[in-house]
Amino acid sequence: MATAPVEPPRRLVTSLGSDPAAPVRAWLAALPSAVHERLDAWGLTLERVDAPGGRSSLVALVRQQxxxxxxxxxxVPGRLHAREAAVLRLWDGWGAVRLLQADEASGALLLERLQGSVSLRSLPEARALLEAAGTVRRLWVAPAADHGFETLSDRTEEAVEALRTAGALTPTAAPLVEQAAELRRALPSSATEEYVLHGAFRQGKVLAGERAPWLAVGPVPVVGERAYDLAALATDRFEDLAAGSGAAAATRRRVAKLAESLEVDRDRLRDWTRYRAVAAGVRETASGDRRHGELLLEFATWL
Structure with missing residues (x-):
């Protein structure tokens, strides 16, 4: 039923082009055929492939019958996205985009249409944080005994190794990297709560919708404490904080306000935020964006 051509967006190709893994290259090469197969199987009409799109998925706008x-x-196939359909089914549209269909073999997801160009980042910062807090609160649910999701503890050693590998390319950040690695090891084992988390929550992951004003997309589900989800939100738009006067004080106020509004332990939120800022900072620096990476590392010191 499709007539428009399917071509992976350049941003996706560029993002994955340096990955030496043969499965990723094979997945990219097979994408046009896989898209057409799903269009036919689900009776969809292709409008267009979303561009510039993301760095870890192809998104196409379609019409149902x-x-x-x-x-x-x-x-992109792999462990991080393997449970996206499962968590969307669990939320069933409550605070998140609704899953309409899923194909386990290809990993394809058919989702309700949201306004992809309108995220919480389009709002003033104070309003965006308020709406983000209200959205993420809906996503935090108690995990079933047989939930099947990874836990933060499961990911600890891999996360520490990735942090130190990237940090080795930024020798001046060694003290921060070591502190962040110790936090990453200690925090999961000392947590006193467990929730199903979005795992990658930030303002850009909350889009405008019709069924509800704001809905979360792009989960990388994990089971752990709520402070982990809030930590990425605490670092959001950190450039705005850096551009103003009293950046360190403003950063600490943001963390305190988020912790209070969602009844999360402030010290644990501060520690998770420090870890996630350092991890993101060394990753950005290692990938070549030194200015952005160094600013994230500076942000970590403000906490």
Missing amino acids: DGTPATLKFP
Whole structure:
């Protein structure tokens, strides 16, 4: 039923082009055929492939047989995206985009259509944080005994290794990297709560919708404490804080306000925020964005 051509967006190709893994290269090469196969199987009409799109998935705007708009998503295959369909089913549209269909073999997801160009980042910072807090609160649910999601403890050693590998390319950040590695090891084992978390929550992951004003997308589900989810939100738009006067004090106020509004332990939120800022900072620096990376590392010191 598709007539428009399917070509992976340049941003996706560039993002994955340096990955030497043969499965990733094979996935990229097979994407056009995989998209057309899903369009035919689900009776969809392709409008266009979203561009510039993301760095870890192909997104296409489609119409269902009754004309209802929807979004077809093909995440990069791998462990991080393996449970996206499962967590979307768990939330069933409560605070998050609604899953319409999923194909386990290809990883394809058919989702309700949201306004992809309108995220919380379009709002003033104070309003964006308020809406983000209200959205993420809906996503935090108690895990079932047989939930099947990874836990923060499961990911600890891998996260520490990735942090130190990237940090080795930034020798001046060695003290921060070591402190962040110790936090990453200690925090999961000392947590006193467990929730199903979005795992990658930030303002850009909350889009405008019709069924609800704001809905979360792009989860990388993990089970752990709520402070982990809030930590990425605490670092959001950190450039705005850096551009103002009293950046360190403003950063600490933001963390305190988020902790209070969602009844999360402030010290644990501060520690998770420090870890996630350092991890992101050394990763950005290692990938070549030294200015952005160094600013993230400076942000970590403000906490």
